[in-house]
Amino acid sequence: MTNLSKSATVTDTNEPAFEPSVRYLLRDGELVEYADAKLHVLSTTLKYGVGVFEGFRAYWSDEDQQLYAFRVADHMRRLIDSMRVVEIDGSRDIGVLSEQLLGLVRANELRGNLHMRAQVFVDSSDGKPEDTGPVSVFMAAIPMGNYFGASGLDVQISSWARLSDRSMPPRVKSIANYQNGRLAMLEARRNGYDAALLLTEDGHVAEGAGYNVFMVRQGRLCTPPATDSILEGITRDSVLHLARNVLGVDVDIRPIDRTELYSADEIFVCGSAAEINHVSSVDRTPIGDGTAGELTRQLQHAYRQAVVGRVAADQQWAQPVYPTA
Ligand SMILES: Cc1ncc(COP(=O)(O)O)c(C=O)c1O
Known part of the structure; x- marks a missing residue:
């Protein structure tokens, strides 16, 4: 029989009181x-x-x-x-x-x-x-510091399909949508991976549990279109802008097959929390030499500059919180 009062005492003794940081x-x-x-x-x-x-x-x-x-x-x-x-x-x-x-x-x-x-x-x-x-x-x-513990992610293509606009629109940040990414993450972690990427119902690369994805293949920077079951990420939009207007690199927005990822030269995921993090392997297939590729590093640098207002973006992206002297 469970001794409720005993387990309550043990919990009380062992768990430090939660101290909020704000x-x-x-x-x-x-x-x-x-x-x-x-x-x-x-x-x-x-x-x-x-x-x-x-x-x-x-x-x-x-x-x-x-x-x-x-x-x-x-x-x-x-x-x-x-x-x-x-x-x-x-x-x-x-x-x-x-x-x-x-x-x-x-x-x-x-x-x-x-x-x-x-x-x-x-x-x-x-x-x-x-x-x-x-x-x-x-x-x-x-x-908050880094979202991922690691720099360089081993990624699994999930057996779960990404939600679709015909059922639960992934375009919006609805709380209920996150059960989909959660299942993918749990599966990935169980299998020894850092992160998961999900495919659309018809097998195209969509996005991760909380991040969009880009790849460099045959010299072209590519990302899935907004109609391939993704959240229209603001970091994705920043990356598109920085690639085109700061680095002078064209971007192909087009459907991506799973097997294109296996032969990509560079892959990275991006999101407000996730920032820009390179993918070292997909389903254990190494991507490049496992470190961040040249274009990924240039974009990471441009992004780090942009978030503190050092890049002349079209928009006023980095907004000072405290009054300026
Ligand atoms: C499912 C999903 N995709 C992509 C992203 C990236 O979006 P953003 O760059 O706007 O943070 C997020 C971020 O929360 C997300 O939850």
């Missing part, structure tokens, strides 16, 4: 203490996975003594697109949402590399799947 989160534009940012267990979001979110990064520059938030307005635009597609009510004001997020970072006085989130929940207490509101918007800004 004081505040934001709920509907108001600062709340970390421990008070809660959602009811019967909310539509928890029962049916109705919700959308965004993940952003901010980068600290020692040289400028400034924190730069990367493409915040573009992420907020995608958050609003996601709300529209999965039919969730709520604010559609990019400027207000962006300023709320930056205000949260300032309130926590964060000066270091960060990951930030905006999450839109359907917070109805009687929780029906077709509810579109009432809506709660939570935001968080938490210190």
